[in-house]
Amino acid sequence: MKKANTEKNQINQNKRRDFLKSSLLALGGIAIVPRHVLGAGYIAPSDKVNLGFIGLGKQSNGLINAFANLDGTQIIAGSDVWTTKMDWFKQHASQSYAKANKEVSANSFKTYADYKELLANKDIDGVVIATPDHWHAMNAIDAMNAGKDVYCEKPLSLKINEGKEMVEVARKNKTVFQTGSMQRSWDSFRKACELVRNGYLGEIKQVLVQVGAPSRPYDLPQESMPSEVDWNDWCGPAPLLNYNHRLAPSANDVKFWPDWRLFDETGGGILCDWGAHMFDIVQWALGMDNSGPVQYIPPTGVDNPQTGLKMVYANGVEMIHEDFGRGYGVRFIGTEGKMDISRQYFEPSPESLKDITLKSSDVHLYKTNGGHHQNWIDCIASREKPICDVEIGHRSATICNIANIAYRLDRPLDWNPKKQTFKGDKEAVGMMGYEYRKF
Numbered sequence: 001m002k003k004a005n006t007e008k009n010q011i012n013q014n015k016r017r018d019f020l021k022s023s024l025l026a027l028g029g030i031a032i033v034p035r036h037v038l039g040a041g042y043i044a045p046s047d048k049v050n051l052g053f054i055g056l057g058k059q060s061n062g063l064i065n066a067f068a069n070l071d072g073t074q075i076i077a078g079s080d081v082w083t084t085k086m087d088w089f090k091q092h093a094s095q096s097y098a099k100a101n102k103e104v105s106a107n108s109f110k111t112y113a114d115y116k117e118l119l120a121n122k123d124i125d126g127v128v129i130a131t132p133d134h135w136h137a138m139n140a141i142d143a144m145n146a147g148k149d150v151y152c153e154k155p156l157s158l159k160i161n162e163g164k165e166m167v168e169v170a171r172k173n174k175t176v177f178q179t180g181s182m183q184r185s186w187d188s189f190r191k192a193c194e195l196v197r198n199g200y201l202g203e204i205k206q207v208l209v210q211v212g213a214p215s216r217p218y219d220l221p222q223e224s225m226p227s228e229v230d231w232n233d234w235c236g237p238a239p240l241l242n243y244n245h246r247l248a249p250s251a252n253d254v255k256f257w258p259d260w261r262l263f264d265e266t267g268g269g270i271l272c273d274w275g276a277h278m279f280d281i282v283q284w285a286l287g288m289d290n291s292g293p294v295q296y297i298p299p300t301g302v303d304n305p306q307t308g309l310k311m312v313y314a315n316g317v318e319m320i321h322e323d324f325g326r327g328y329g330v331r332f333i334g335t336e337g338k339m340d341i342s343r344q345y346f347e348p349s350p351e352s353l354k355d356i357t358l359k360s361s362d363v364h365l366y367k368t369n370g371g372h373h374q375n376w377i378d379c380i381a382s383r384e385k386p387i388c389d390v391e392i393g394h395r396s397a398t399i400c401n402i403a404n405i406a407y408r409l410d411r412p413l414d415w416n417p418k419k420q421t422f423k424g425d426k427e428a429v430g431m432m433g434y435e436y437r438k439f
Contacts (some may be wrong), residue, residue, distance in 0.1 A: 016302040048074045049380055052124040052148075053133030054115045055140050056080040056089045058252045059153060063128055064089075066373045068096035073377055076108075077124060079115040081233040083280065084250050085109040085221075089196045113230065115139060125383050126176075126380060129153060132248075132260045133267045134238040135278070135331075137162035138436075140177075144169045148365040151373070151382050153278035155268055156393035163394035163431035164420060170390040178374075178376035179393025181280045185372035188346040188364050189281055191354075192339060196285035198362040200353050202336030207319045209278050211328050212270020213306040218263040220244035237249040237436035238265045264404075267417040271321070272400035274328045280388075280396035281330050281341065282319055284365070290400055291417040293319060296406040309403055321403065405431050 049072055053060055067073050075097075080088040090372050094106035119127070119142060122193040126149040129139045134153060140152050150170075156179050157163035170177045183189045193401050196204060222242035225231055228250055235241055244261045247266070259407035283289055292313075299308030309321040324331050329342030340350040342355075348354050358364060366377040366387045379386040398420070405428055413421040422428040 008327040011025060026229045041103065042379035049125045049377055050123050051075045051077075052076040052118045052121065053089065054080075054118065054127055054129045054143070055153075056082070056085040056252075057130065057132075057248075058254070058257060059285040060089070060128075060130040061092065061252060063130055063151075063373075064093050065096045065099075066371075067128065068093065068102070069100045070370075070374055070377060072374075072381075077110040077118050077121060079112040079118040081230045082115060082250060083113075083228045086251055109221070114123065114235075115334060116142060119143055119148060123142065123333065124148060126151065126376075132267065133158045133272070134260075135236055137166055138237055140166055141169050144173045144175045144177070147173070148391075149178060149376075151178045151376050152243060152393070153231075153391070154280075155272045155397040155400055157397050157401070158266075158268065159431075159433045160398050160420070163397050163401075167391050167394050174383070175390070176317070176379045176383065176386060177390035177393075178372070178379070179388040179390065179396075180372070181277055181388045181393060181396065182372040183281060183343070184284060184366070184387045185368040185375060186343075188189065188342060189284075191234070191368060192341040192348070193281065193285035194358060194363065194365050195348060195353055195356075196332055196334075197287060197365065199339070200356065201332055201334030201339060201348070204317055204332055204334045206333045207282050207286075207317065208322045208324045208331040209275070209282060209319060210326065210330075211325050214271045214404045215262060215264045215269030216249075218242075218265050220247055220259070222421050226250050232439050236439055239437060239439075241265060260381070268400055268404055271403055272397070275321075275400040275403065276326060276393075276396055278330050278342075279319070279399045280392070282390070283396055283399070285332065286313065286317060286434065288313065291394060292395055292415070293402075294415055294417065296402055296415065297404050297409055298412070305407055309406055311399065311403070314414050315326055401432075 051073055053075065064075065067075055075093050078086060080086050089111060090106040090109045093109055095105055097104040118124065128153040129136060129150065131139055136152055137157050140150050143150050157166060184302045195201060218241055222391060223244050223245060231243055232240065234248060248258055248260060261273045262269055267273065275333060293311035294314045295312040297310040299305050302308065307321050307323055311319040326340060327344065329340060332339045337349050346354060368387050376386050402413065402415060409410045409428060413425060413428055416423055
């Protein structure tokens with residue numbers, strides 16, 4: 001049945017493409033085609049991209065603000081397992097539009113406790129996924145199979161096998177998929193990566209990446225369950241955990257980031273949370289977006305190591321998870337200079353490199369026009385790959401996930417980036433995925 005549905009969807013997509021092509025030719029290349037004719041994933045030039053949000057927690061706050069400020073989009077729906085957060089979403093989205101000088105009534109936003117009902121809404125063209133990490137893969141795969149384009153927060157997946165499947169489904173459905181690693185759309189990070197890519201620091205020998213600790217098994221004490229949440233659905237494919245407000249608060253105005261990101265069952269630790277940003281920059285700078293390190297070597301003689309993991313690329317470049325004393329960031333060390341880059345600083349040495357103008361013969365990296373969120377919307381219209389396509393997000397998340405495995409097993413691991421599996425280590429292979437809980 002699944003194969004038959006896939007073939008049917010492909011036939012329908014081909015028909016839409018043929019219709020669009022013939023329409024453009026008949027009108028000299030200019031056509032305003034209604035959305036219902038084009039189908040999911042094909043937006044008429046006269047239309048806005050209608051968005052649905054899956055996951056209405058603290059991270060969705062900024063995302064709603066960002067998309068409300070874009071002229072080519074319209075947020076129309078949201079989904080969450082918390083009734084409090086669905087109520088908050090309506091008010092917050094309306095306020096975000098008001099700040100952008102656009103009047104949208106709070107009552108105009110639809111809310112769904114079950115995200116699959118949101119995906120069944122044919123008016124929705126794309127979804128923004130900001131659920132905890134253990135939900136990313138299931139949300140995104142269901143959305144892609146429903147014909148929606150996807151913006152998914154980082155780290156892209158909780159487990160390596162989930163990321164592999166996300167890439168496969170995205171390619172099958174021709175999904176425009178943006179990973180929320182927004183540093184790629186920052187000028188300073190792009191310039192830093194261009195300096196590395198074009199050899200301005202000489203040959204890169206070593207890269208230090210400072211991010212947080214690996215994940216740990218869930219250990220928060222049980223608290224009474226709030227009535228406003230479907231806790232079984234919040235846990236979803238993960239084990240059914242004891243409730244604690246630090247894991248998942250009922251409101252978004254708390255002064256802490258929810259702790260689900262710290263635990264094996266629901267996140268990858270700060271190693272994954274910030275590693276998905278900083279390892280991603282190393283991948284971009286080294287030109288490794290479709291690859292990754294081949295060896296992971298944890299520190300020896302250290303009980304419960306939290307840092308010190310060495311990751312070695314096939315070309316010999318060493319990337320080390322190390323605190324170099326400057327907050328979360330990256331330090332590139334080359335034969336002719338070094339460079340520190342983070343959200344707070346961009347410091348190449350020699351300093352003159354910061355303002356250097358690239359030569360026409362240099363590699364010029366992908367530059368977004370209008371930022372990370374606008375880039376996704378633009379690509380939905382053009383059907384091109386956005387700056388942080390699903391494969392890129394998957395590969396960066398894979399580094400994070402393997403790092404957690406290496407720390408946990410406390411032994412060197414050999415990784416084949418092409419085959420995307422471990423060499424000669426069945427236990428590590430077994431940690432690439434997990435069996436979803438039936439809920």
